[in-house]
Amino acid sequence: MCCFVLAVYELGKPPGTWCKHCPTRRACAIYDQRPQECREFNCGWLTTAAIGEEWNPRKSRIVLAAELDGQRLVAMVHPDRPDAWRREPFYSQLKAWSRAAVEYKGQIVVKVAGRCFVILPNEDVELGHVGDDEIIVSTYTPTPSGVDIKAMKLPRSDPRAAGMR
Numbered sequence: 730m731c732c733f734v735l736a737v738y739e740l741g742k743p744p745g746t747w748c749k750h751c752p753t754r755r756a757c758a759i760y761d762q763r764p765q766e767c768r769e770f771n772c773g774w775l776t777t778a779a780i781g782e783e784w785n786p787r788k789s790r791i792v793l794a795a796e797l798d799g800q801r802l803v804a805m806v807h808p809d810r811p812d813a814w815r816r817e818p819f820y821s822q823l824k825a826w827s828r829a830a831v832e833y834k835g836q837i838v839v840k841v842a843g844r845c846f847v848i849l850p851n852e853d854v855e856l857g858h859v860g861d862d863e864i865i866v867s868t869y870t871p872t873p874s875g876v877d878i879k880a881m882k883l884p885r886s887d888p889r890a891a892g893m894r
Contacts, residue, residue, distance in 0.1 A: 730786035730787065730790070730792050730807060731770060731772060731786070731792050732747060732748040732750075732751035732754070732757065733745070733746070733747050733748070733751075733754075733807065734792050734805040734806070734807060734840075735770065735792070735794075735805065737764060737766060737767060738766065739764035739765065739766055739767075740764060744805070744840070744843075745808060745842065745843065750763075770794065771794075771795070772786065772792060772793065772794070773792075773793025773794055773795065773802070774786060774789075774792075774793055777793070780793075780822070783818060783819075784819075789813060789819060790806060790807040790809065790810040790813045791804050791805065791806050791807075791813055791814060791819060792804070792805045793805075797836075799835075800833070800834070800835050800836065801835060801836040801837075801838055801865075802826060802830075802835070802836070802837050802838070803838045803839075803840060804819075804823060804837070804838070804839045804840070805839075805840045805841075806839060806840065806841035806842075808841060808842040811841045811842055814839045814841065814846075823837055823839070823848045824848065824850065826848075827848045827849055827850050828850045831850060831869070831876060831878065834867065834869055836865065836867055836880070838865060839853075843858050844856075844857055844858060845857065845858070845859045845865065845882070847865060847867065847880035849867075849878050849880060850878070851878075854879075854880040854881075856880070856881070856882045857882075859882050862884060862885055862886075863882045863883065863884055863885065864882065864883055864884075864885050864890045865880065865881075865882055866880070866881055866882070866883050866889065866890060867879065867880045868880075868881075
């Protein structure tokens with residue numbers, strides 16, 4: 730599934746298309762010579778001992794990946810099952826991760842068919858398409874009843890995005 734949902738810039742492969750080097754849709758034909766970004770990718774299902782077999786991308790149709798030095802967890806969903814992330818046990822786990830992410834101001838993001846959703850403890854925010862010239866930003870405002878979290882996308886050139894990746 731990673732050979733479908735991920736973009737591979739070194740190969741000019743956009744997200745949501747099969748990599749030309751994965752003709753069987755099961756194995757990479759250039760594995761020993763694969764690009765660096767493929768070598769550096771670690772599927773969350775394989776690297777997170779706390780999640781079970783149900784997260785296997787072949788079954789769940791969801792690929793988990795860490796971004797921003799672990800500050801963001803992205804669930805990339807295969808477009809043939811766009812609602813997979815809303816099903817159980819996946820949705821409850823995404824919500825649990827979003828509650829835990831508040832402590833370190835992390836983000837839980839779902840990407841499906843070119844659309845992005847930020848999963849917050851109290852709501853899911855659809856941001857639509859987030860381009861390479863845009864950034865996903867979350868704000869955390871303390872209130873008497875807890876932290877108020879908002880999510881938005883901003884142009885990278887926006888002063889509010891200064892210092893963010």
